[in-house]
Amino acid sequence: MDNTAFFKLSYGLFVVTAHEGDKDNGCITNTVVQQTITPNRISVTINKNNYTHDMIKRTGVFNVSVLSEKAKFETFKHWGFQSGKDVDKTVGITYFRLENGVIYIVDGVNAVMCAKVEQEVDLGTHTMFIAEVTDAFSTEEDSSATYAFYHKNIKPAPQPAKKKGWICTVCGYIYEGEVLPEDFICPTCKHPASDFKRIE
Amino acid sequence: MDNTAFFKLSYGLFVVTAHEGDKDNGCITNTVVQQTITPNRISVTINKNNYTHDMIKRTGVFNVSVLSEKAKFETFKHWGFQSGKDVDKTVGITYFRLENGVIYIVDGVNAVMCAKVEQEVDLGTHTMFIAEVTDAFSTEEDSSATYAFYHKNIKPAPQPAKKKGWICTVCGYIYEGEVLPEDFICPTCKHPASDFKRIE
Structure with a gap:
C-alpha cells in the first residue's frame, strides 16, 4: 500500500x-x-x-x-x-x-x-x-x-528540529523517543503512528 | 435554506x-x-x-x-x-x-x-x-x-444561449420548456431541478 x-x-x-x-x-x-x-x-x-x-x-x-x-x-x-x-x-x-x-x-x-x-x-x-x-x-x-x-499556506513551516524523535506531520507534535510505538496516537490531533515521520 | x-x-x-x-x-x-x-x-x-x-x-x-x-x-x-x-x-x-x-x-x-x-x-x-x-x-x-x-478551469465557459428554457449548471444540458418540473432529473448528469437555472 x-x-x-x-x-x-x-x-x-x-x-x-x-x-x-x-x-x-x-x-x-x-x-x-x-x-x-x-x-x-x-x-x-x-x-x-x-x-x-x-x-x-x-x-x-x-x-x-x-x-x-x-x-x-x-x-x-x-x-x-x-x-x-x-x-x-x-x-x-x-x-x-x-x-x-x-x-x-x-x-x-x-x-x-x-x-x-x-x-x-x-x-x-x-x-x-x-x-x-x-x-x-x-x-x-x-x-x-x-x-x-x-498544508501549503496556513500551517507554519516546520522549524529546524532541536528535538530528536518522531514528528506528527498533521499538527507538529513531537514524540521524543527512539522507537514510536505502532499503536501510538498523537495526543494533540489524534492521528496514528503512520502520520509521524522521523526527525534527527 | x-x-x-x-x-x-x-x-x-x-x-x-x-x-x-x-x-x-x-x-x-x-x-x-x-x-x-x-x-x-x-x-x-x-x-x-x-x-x-x-x-x-x-x-x-x-x-x-x-x-x-x-x-x-x-x-x-x-x-x-x-x-x-x-x-x-x-x-x-x-x-x-x-x-x-x-x-x-x-x-x-x-x-x-x-x-x-x-x-x-x-x-x-x-x-x-x-x-x-x-x-x-x-x-x-x-x-x-x-x-x-x-468549475473555474476545466468546464468550458457557457456559450451565449440560443435556446430558451433551463440549463443544468453542472453539465450544461438544456431543458427547452417554459416550466421545469420540480422532480426533473438531468438526463445527462442526473442532478435535480435545483441545479438548473433559467436561460432567456
Missing part, C-alpha cells in the same frame, strides 16, 4: 460544534460531505476520542462552520489541538448561537450548516454521522480552505 | 470503475472520502440511476482513479455525461486492468485505489458504499482537481 495515494484525496476543513447542557464544544474535521440533495443531507466522520463526538452522539445535533482561506492557524490550534474535556473552547472566540442551541464560529468562516443526525455508522475508531441539514447559509464570499491549501 | 452554502463544501473528483462479466464501466463522482486510517477505509456515494452503482452493488468491488488538474473536459464528458447502459466506455480510453479485475484510467489521473465494499448505506436517491482499500498507489505528482478547480 502506497500511502501517498491518500494525500491525493481533496477535502475541505470545518469546525463542527455541539452543545449539551451548559457546555459548548467543537473540533476540526475534513470529512463534511453533501450526501444527497433530496433531501439535503450531509455526513461527518469524527474520531471517538473527541469530546465533540460524544456530545453529538448524545444530542443528535451539530453545526458546521466551513473554514475559508482567511482562517488563521490559531483557529486550527484552538479547535483542533486541545480537548473540550480540558478547556472551554468558547473563551476568546467570536461566535453566534443559532435556534438549534448550537454555536457557529464567525472568523475565517464562509458558510454554516445546521444538522440533525438521522443515522450513525460505527467505523471502529470513528463514527460517521449522517444528518439532515435543517438550515444553511453563506456568511462570506471567500474561497473555502482545502486541506491542500492548509 | 440558502443553497449557496453547499457550494462552499470542497471535493475532489474521481472516476469510479467497476467490472462485471464482460462489462467494464465507470462514472464521475465527487464523493470519495477516507473514513478511517486503521483500517484504510473509504466511502463513495453513487446515484442509483448510474449503471456503475448497480455493478458495484452486485460485485462489491471498485477502483477509484483520482482526477488531477491535467484532466481534460473530454474525460468528464466521457465518464460523466453518457451511460454505460448505452455505450462501452472503454472505447477510446487508455486504461490498465488490476488484479481485482477492475480497470483504472491513466490520463489526467494522479492516484488509484482498489476497494472492496464492507457496508452499504441506503440514502434514498443514492447508495453510500463503505469499502476497505485493498491497494493504493500514486501515478503522477500533479495536483488533484477539486470541484472548484473544475
Whole structure:
C-alpha cells in the first residue's frame, strides 16, 4: 500500500460544534460531505476520542462552520489541538448561537450548516454521522480552505528540529523517543503512528 | 435554506470503475472520502440511476482513479455525461486492468485505489458504499482537481444561449420548456431541478 495515494484525496476543513447542557464544544474535521440533495443531507466522520463526538452522539445535533482561506492557524490550534474535556473552547472566540442551541464560529468562516443526525455508522475508531441539514447559509464570499491549501499556506513551516524523535506531520507534535510505538496516537490531533515521520 | 452554502463544501473528483462479466464501466463522482486510517477505509456515494452503482452493488468491488488538474473536459464528458447502459466506455480510453479485475484510467489521473465494499448505506436517491482499500498507489505528482478547480478551469465557459428554457449548471444540458418540473432529473448528469437555472 502506497500511502501517498491518500494525500491525493481533496477535502475541505470545518469546525463542527455541539452543545449539551451548559457546555459548548467543537473540533476540526475534513470529512463534511453533501450526501444527497433530496433531501439535503450531509455526513461527518469524527474520531471517538473527541469530546465533540460524544456530545453529538448524545444530542443528535451539530453545526458546521466551513473554514475559508482567511482562517488563521490559531483557529486550527484552538479547535483542533486541545480537548473540550480540558478547556472551554468558547473563551476568546467570536461566535453566534443559532435556534438549534448550537454555536457557529464567525472568523475565517464562509458558510454554516445546521444538522440533525438521522443515522450513525460505527467505523471502529470513528463514527460517521449522517444528518439532515435543517438550515444553511453563506456568511462570506471567500474561497473555502482545502486541506491542500492548509498544508501549503496556513500551517507554519516546520522549524529546524532541536528535538530528536518522531514528528506528527498533521499538527507538529513531537514524540521524543527512539522507537514510536505502532499503536501510538498523537495526543494533540489524534492521528496514528503512520502520520509521524522521523526527525534527527 | 440558502443553497449557496453547499457550494462552499470542497471535493475532489474521481472516476469510479467497476467490472462485471464482460462489462467494464465507470462514472464521475465527487464523493470519495477516507473514513478511517486503521483500517484504510473509504466511502463513495453513487446515484442509483448510474449503471456503475448497480455493478458495484452486485460485485462489491471498485477502483477509484483520482482526477488531477491535467484532466481534460473530454474525460468528464466521457465518464460523466453518457451511460454505460448505452455505450462501452472503454472505447477510446487508455486504461490498465488490476488484479481485482477492475480497470483504472491513466490520463489526467494522479492516484488509484482498489476497494472492496464492507457496508452499504441506503440514502434514498443514492447508495453510500463503505469499502476497505485493498491497494493504493500514486501515478503522477500533479495536483488533484477539486470541484472548484473544475468549475473555474476545466468546464468550458457557457456559450451565449440560443435556446430558451433551463440549463443544468453542472453539465450544461438544456431543458427547452417554459416550466421545469420540480422532480426533473438531468438526463445527462442526473442532478435535480435545483441545479438548473433559467436561460432567456
